[in-house]
Amino acid sequence: MQNPYIPYPVEVTKIITEVDTKDIKTFRLKFVNPEDEEKFKYIPGQFGELSIYGKGESPIGIASSPTQRGYIEFTVQKAGVVTSALHEMEEGTLMGVRGPMGNSWPIKFLEGKNIVIVGGGFAFTTLRSLINYMIHENNRKRFGKITVIYGARNPGLLIYKDELIEWQKRDDLNINVTVDKGDATWKGREGFVPTVCKEVAPSAENAVTVICGPPIMIRFTLPVFFDLGFKKENIITSLEMRMKCGIGKCGRCNVGSKYVCKDGPVFSLAELDKLTKEY
Amino acid sequence: MEKRLIKKDALVGIAKKMAEELTVWAPVKKEDNVLFTPLTKDAEPFFAYLNSKNAPKQVFFPHTETLMKYTRTPKGMVFSAEENKAGKTVLFGVRPCDAHSFVLLDMLFDQEKYKDQYYITKRNNTTVITLACAEPPYATCFCTSVDGEPVSADGADIVLTDIGSEYLAEFITPKGEKLAKYFGETKADAVAETKKKEIAEKAKKAIKSKIPAHEVKPILDNNFEHPFWATIHGKCLACGTCTYMCPTCHCFDISDEAKASDGVRIRSWDSCMFPLFTKETSGHNPRISQKERWRQRVMHKFKYYVDNFNAIACVGCGRCVMSCPVNIDIRKIIEDISKL
Numbered sequence: 001m002q003n004p005y006i007p008y009p010v011e012v013t014k015i016i017t018e019v020d021t022k023d024i025k026t027f028r029l030k031f032v033n034p035e036d037e038e039k040f041k042y043i044p045g046q047f048g049e050l051s052i053y054g055k056g057e058s059p060i061g062i063a064s065s066p067t068q069r070g071y072i073e074f075t076v077q078k079a080g081v082v083t084s085a086l087h088e089m090e091e092g093t094l095m096g097v098r099g100p101m102g103n104s105w106p107i108k109f110l111e112g113k114n115i116v117i118v119g120g121g122f123a124f125t126t127l128r129s130l131i132n133y134m135i136h137e138n139n140r141k142r143f144g145k146i147t148v149i150y151g152a153r154n155p156g157l158l159i160y161k162d163e164l165i166e167w168q169k170r171d172d173l174n175i176n177v178t179v180d181k182g183d184a185t186w187k188g189r190e191g192f193v194p195t196v197c198k199e200v201a202p203s204a205e206n207a208v209t210v211i212c213g214p215p216i217m218i219r220f221t222l223p224v225f226f227d228l229g230f231k232k233e234n235i236i237t238s239l240e241m242r243m244k245c246g247i248g249k250c251g252r253c254n255v256g257s258k259y260v261c262k263d264g265p266v267f268s269l270a271e272l273d274k275l276t277k278e279y
Numbered sequence: 280m281e282k283r284l285i286k287k288d289a290l291v292g293i294a295k296k297m298a299e300e301l302t303v304w305a306p307v308k309k310e311d312n313v314l315f316t317p318l319t320k321d322a323e324p325f326f327a328y329l330n331s332k333n334a335p336k337q338v339f340f341p342h343t344e345t346l347m348k349y350t351r352t353p354k355g356m357v358f359s360a361e362e363n364k365a366g367k368t369v370l371f372g373v374r375p376c377d378a379h380s381f382v383l384l385d386m387l388f389d390q391e392k393y394k395d396q397y398y399i400t401k402r403n404n405t406t407v408i409t410l411a412c413a414e415p416p417y418a419t420c421f422c423t424s425v426d427g428e429p430v431s432a433d434g435a436d437i438v439l440t441d442i443g444s445e446y447l448a449e450f451i452t453p454k455g456e457k458l459a460k461y462f463g464e465t466k467a468d469a470v471a472e473t474k475k476k477e478i479a480e481k482a483k484k485a486i487k488s489k490i491p492a493h494e495v496k497p498i499l500d501n502n503f504e505h506p507f508w509a510t511i512h513g514k515c516l517a518c519g520t521c522t523y524m525c526p527t528c529h530c531f532d533i534s535d536e537a538k539a540s541d542g543v544r545i546r547s548w549d550s551c552m553f554p555l556f557t558k559e560t561s562g563h564n565p566r567i568s569q570k571e572r573w574r575q576r577v578m579h580k581f582k583y584y585v586d587n588f589n590a591i592a593c594v595g596c597g598r599c600v601m602s603c604p605v606n607i608d609i610r611k612i613i614e615d616i617s618k619l
Binding site for chain 1: 347354358392551587
């Protein structure tokens with residue numbers, strides 16, 4: 001049986017600087033032992049512990065989709081000890097990853113429904129995983145209409161810029177990208193995410209919304225969805241907490257009786273209502 | 280069940296004999312304390328003790344433990360898993376409250392989905408010999424309030440009970456029976472068993488300290504927000520002693536210790552009493568003050584563990600009561616909660 005504390009060795013094969021401020025990068029990792037890729041079988045919404053020997057570990061949502069084979073991707077903001085060390089890394093470096101951890105976006109629950117994805121800023125990573133999973137040719141017909149509303153403070157802070165352009169070319173995906181404030185070259189939409197949600201006004205009929213973003217965005221977006229008629233069971237989000245083990249043992253990421261690492265990070269608003277507000 | 284009688288003065292010899300072939304942890308007198316220590320030529324077992332200062336959980340869950348090692352190569356660090364070296368071990372003379380803590384820790388470390396092999400390997404390799412409390416050691420003992428008893432086989436492979444002139448040795452599990460050869464050949468008779476039952480009853484009644492541990496669960500369910508939580512922590516120093524002394528506290532940190540060419544990843548006991556325990560890189564801390572940390576400690580033991588494992592994560596050993604430098608008493612807290 002796999003020892004859950006031991007990382008799989010991986011090689012950093014590609015590093016993409018996502019934003020103008022250069023503090024958000026996507027790291028593409030390839031398993032050193034090809035058989036480990038099968039063991040690291042994941043579902044969108046799960047996370048991994050990125051492991052840099054000598055520095056420690058950091059829990060990060062998986063940004064690639066399981067439909068993308070041969071590698072996994074994590075988009076990481078430079079913030080603490082581990083993520084700063086990661087940002088110093090070069091392609092070809094060896095590191096480790098543990099996981100996959102956590103529940104996931106509720107794929108079975110989403111099937112057959114219209115999906116509204118709402119993302120803000122850097123918290124778009126596991127949503128990107130979900131979008132790429134749903135629009136894959138083998139999966140697309142299992143989901144109804146897909147609407148994406150994604151915003152960042154300014155154009156330079158949008159992540160996955162190339163992908164956003166590709167997605168906009170598709171006719172089976174309604175993509176709405178917005179920035180709080182544009183610049184001279186920005187030709188797209190301007191406006192805060194909650195406002196755009198109100199303008200796009202996705203129907204609540206047989207629909208689920210999956211929301212990830214900064215707390216302030218979530219706070220102002222939720223009332224919009226309540227007004228549109230979305231029930232709390234059909235509003236899904238993902239929590240973050242300080243974590244170490246990732247498997248519900250080290251005891252720090254609990255919200256009430258639930259461990260965010262093991263029982264979460266994904267919860268519906270209805271589930272969150274039953275938990276204490278200690279997060 | 281195999282039951283034998285052994286002479287009182289034979290116990291030290293039995294432990295020492297075992298220590299010739301196996302790793303034996305036993306209570307050993309060290310300066311003013313009795314500590315669970317691996318027996319060596321210089322470490323004499325001491326069974327006329329009340330309870331050990333340190334909880335014996337450290338045998339399965341050490342203060343600091345290496346999870347893996349790594350070395351630097353030109354392409355980056357390469358790791359190797361730490362070999363689990365736990366050989367056959369005997370934990371000799373554990374008090375029933377502490378043996379009960381192993382059952383509680385098993386629930387966490389040996390879950391169906393995520394198995395903690397570091398803990399499980401040591402646990403599986405260890406035979407637990409309980410030394411029942413014929414007389415309750417301390418006025419602060421409250422095991423009977425938290426599903427324990429001073430004479431109990433919970434968590435034990437062998438139970439030793441002082442029945443006056445002799446010890447009654449009961450071999451509870453096959454693992455315990457494997458060590459029967461060390462305990463002489465004198466079979467226990469019905470008289471010894473009756474005597475043991477009397478002693479067990481008497482010891483149970485002698486536990487005077489009681490807390491409404493089961494009664495507070497529904498109150499905790501409904502009072503996460505309550506002014507009471509602001510009344511516990513005022514004098515707390517956040518030293519973490521209560522959690523370090525506790526036989527059931529299991530929270531840990533994982534950190535790396537690196538040198539230029541190699542290093543280790545270790546896990547160490549951590550404490551929910553520390554501000555950094557939940558502080559996130561952004562600066563946000565969901566448990567912002569000692570009030571929230573105390574609520575977590577009480578909730579974890581008397582509500583969350585019950586929700587998740589249907590067991591209270593307290594064994595009533597009283598170590599936290601005795602060790603707290605500012606006299607915060609969990610018994611008083613539970614008592615007060617029961618009256619909310």
